[in-house]
Amino acid sequence: MVRQIVFSCLLLGSLSSYGQKKIMSVVDFLNIPGVANPQLSPNGNQFTYEVFESNWKENKQIRHIWRADVSGDNQVKLTNSEDGESNACWSPDGTRIAFLSKRSPNEENQIYIISNSGGEAWQLTRHKTAPSNIQWSRDGQSLYFMASEPKTKDEESKEKLKDDVYAYDENFKLRHLWRIGLKDTAVVRITEGEYSVNNYRLSGWNDKVVITRSISPLFNDSDQNELWMIDADGQNQKQLTNNRVAESSAELSPDGNQVLFVANANENFDFYYNDKLFVIPTQGGTPKLLTKAFPYEVNQAHWAKDGKSIYLLANTGLESQLFNLSLGNGKWTQITQGDQAINWWNYNANLDVHLFDLNNATNGGDIHTMKGVDKKTIRKVTKVYDYFNNDFKLPRQERVKWKGADGVEVEGLLFYPVDYEVGKKYPLVVQTHGGPASADHFGISRSFTEYHPVLAGKGYMVLQPNYRGSTGYGDDFLRDMVGSYFKNAHLDVMAGVDYLIGKGLVDSNRMVKMGWSAGGHMTNKIITFTDRFKAASSGAGAANWVSMYAQSDVRIYRTPWFGGTPWQKNAPIEKYWDNSPLKDVHNVKTPTIFEVGGSDPRVPYPQSVEMYQALKSNGVPTHLYVAPREPHGWQELRHRLYKINVELEWFAKYALGENYQWEKAPEKQK
Numbered sequence: 001m002v003r004q005i006v007f008s009c010l011l012l013g014s015l016s017s018y019g020q021k022k023i024m025s026v027v028d029f030l031n032i033p034g035v036a037n038p039q040l041s042p043n044g045n046q047f048t049y050e051v052f053e054s055n056w057k058e059n060k061q062i063r064h065i066w067r068a069d070v071s072g073d074n075q076v077k078l079t080n081s082e083d084g085e086s087n088a089c090w091s092p093d094g095t096r097i098a099f100l101s102k103r104s105p106n107e108e109n110q111i112y113i114i115s116n117s118g119g120e121a122w123q124l125t126r127h128k129t130a131p132s133n134i135q136w137s138r139d140g141q142s143l144y145f146m147a148s149e150p151k152t153k154d155e156e157s158k159e160k161l162k163d164d165v166y167a168y169d170e171n172f173k174l175r176h177l178w179r180i181g182l183k184d185t186a187v188v189r190i191t192e193g194e195y196s197v198n199n200y201r202l203s204g205w206n207d208k209v210v211i212t213r214s215i216s217p218l219f220n221d222s223d224q225n226e227l228w229m230i231d232a233d234g235q236n237q238k239q240l241t242n243n244r245v246a247e248s249s250a251e252l253s254p255d256g257n258q259v260l261f262v263a264n265a266n267e268n269f270d271f272y273y274n275d276k277l278f279v280i281p282t283q284g285g286t287p288k289l290l291t292k293a294f295p296y297e298v299n300q301a302h303w304a305k306d307g308k309s310i311y312l313l314a315n316t317g318l319e320s321q322l323f324n325l326s327l328g329n330g331k332w333t334q335i336t337q338g339d340q341a342i343n344w345w346n347y348n349a350n351l352d353v354h355l356f357d358l359n360n361a362t363n364g365g366d367i368h369t370m371k372g373v374d375k376k377t378i379r380k381v382t383k384v385y386d387y388f389n390n391d392f393k394l395p396r397q398e399r400v401k402w403k404g405a406d407g408v409e410v411e412g413l414l415f416y417p418v419d420y421e422v423g424k425k426y427p428l429v430v431q432t433h434g435g436p437a438s439a440d441h442f443g444i445s446r447s448f449t450e451y452h453p454v455l456a457g458k459g460y461m462v463l464q465p466n467y468r469g470s471t472g473y474g475d476d477f478l479r480d481m482v483g484s485y486f487k488n489a490h491l492d493v494m495a496g497v498d499y500l501i502g503k504g505l506v507d508s509n510r511m512v513k514m515g516w517s518a519g520g521h522m523t524n525k526i527i528t529f530t531d532r533f534k535a536a537s538s539g540a541g542a543a544n545w546v547s548m549y550a551q552s553d554v555r556i557y558r559t560p561w562f563g564g565t566p567w568q569k570n571a572p573i574e575k576y577w578d579n580s581p582l583k584d585v586h587n588v589k590t591p592t593i594f595e596v597g598g599s600d601p602r603v604p605y606p607q608s609v610e611m612y613q614a615l616k617s618n619g620v621p622t623h624l625y626v627a628p629r630e631p632h633g634w635q636e637l638r639h640r641l642y643k644i645n646v647e648l649e650w651f652a653k654y655a656l657g658e659n660y661q662w663e664k665a666p667e668k669q670k
Contacts, residue, residue, distance in 0.1 A: 037353035072381035142158035151558040190234040207232040254307035315472040341441035349551040359443030395456030402499035412465035427510035434517030440464040447642035449516035467492040524581035535654035543610040591621035597630030
């Protein structure tokens, strides 16, 4: 059984007053598995999916590939290497499954093939750099993949001698497209030149490839992505788009005449809008915006089987749902509904079948199937998260709405404490999401930055506000930050807090503020704006937007916030500084801790150092915790455990006046 194999870690937590349901502990939370990449077999009888499992011995979550019948029966774990596997994809005849894995300490990820009937996987590639994004050719005789240029012999020699001084922001390798034959394992280079292939998609109907290419693989150069069409052998390259926005989800139509793509732009290709759906003729021409009247953000899109409509995965605020857009009349129809979020979605056009996860208040994202637009055919086909509602006391989730300071409606997600009692006021934790061009959704988060089931189990009420600047609420709502980052965003958060206090739900003397990335920016702002919170935790948050602009690996989103760069002539330095929490840090009275990854390129640790040193100098209780090796999102289980423990201790001390007992990593290492 899936649960018996996948979830072998001991479930910890105190027994509830009824049945055998438990309060979710921190370790329970960190042991929540992840489900990803559902892929339907060509005949539609089976599907693969990938499950992340927490491995405390290896100090990380490891992904393995599973296969099941489309009925949900006969679920089998296909792979089990020490470092895990990913990117599973079926051969066109359904007899084999390709995937990526690292099975040698001195080797990068390589492509492996396993028979669908079982047995040992065999290694196909021995590429000098790690392949990624593998896709089968239409005839099943070869596999395409992306890979970075290898190091030159001179570079390898210098590396051995530690003669390794590098040019900052220039020490990257371009990525290109390759193909390897299954029989002769001969590798053929498909693209070449002074550009980087950032993504590609093979056509399912002819031997064409749509690629996304830019001047480099750097995140900050993603606005220079452009779409190109090429033959499967790399010939006849043709540029389709020419703008300064990043395109994604590109896919050729069944008749080969159009390419759909998603971009965060308006119809004039001005930057910094909710993601929208466009099509462009393959013969060249002007892209056409298809979702001008669509009120939500388009996350992903696929052509329907007949090419007469397009399926969309859209962010609608607190939800993400599937839609169908008719090309004939431009009308859109919502297919899936409910207090839920879809994170992984795969559409098989040949069979007109969808595979997707559904994350809601009692299920962390089991895979479901659906035929076409018929929501009556939705069927749950995995049981990875059945144990949630059986074993744990989970918090009630509720949509709440309030008016911002300027009268605009704002909404958020409210988690009630377990065993909630009507009429009782509870301590409140306010969590603000990252992005900020993002949104919090219904469901059970696996993020180490949120852990609302644990907080609810400890008696906290948790509010996740989709403040101004969030996606899924239209362009005006998103673009409220353009020209001034902290215009209404922090006021929206505080208005939500006051709404809950006014409803008699929250004890205003026991409130906590926390967040990561843009949620950390918000925390830094709010502690300089008010002293109403008794404790705070800021993860990877910005302190000084002027220094942040240079330190971070991304600047393209920050330029529109402040109306230019901080280095140009007549630079808008006042806006950068006026929106910097450091400007008003002398106001801080809230005991606040800071956490950041030692190798974070997105919000580098000097930003946290600036806030920490300021609070320390001003006599405000504070600590700064730096996790070695960690990027923007921490990966190591013990680092995640430490982060949650130190926050719960801080909140208990300053907001509740209580002691907190730290949880330890499981003694029985897997």
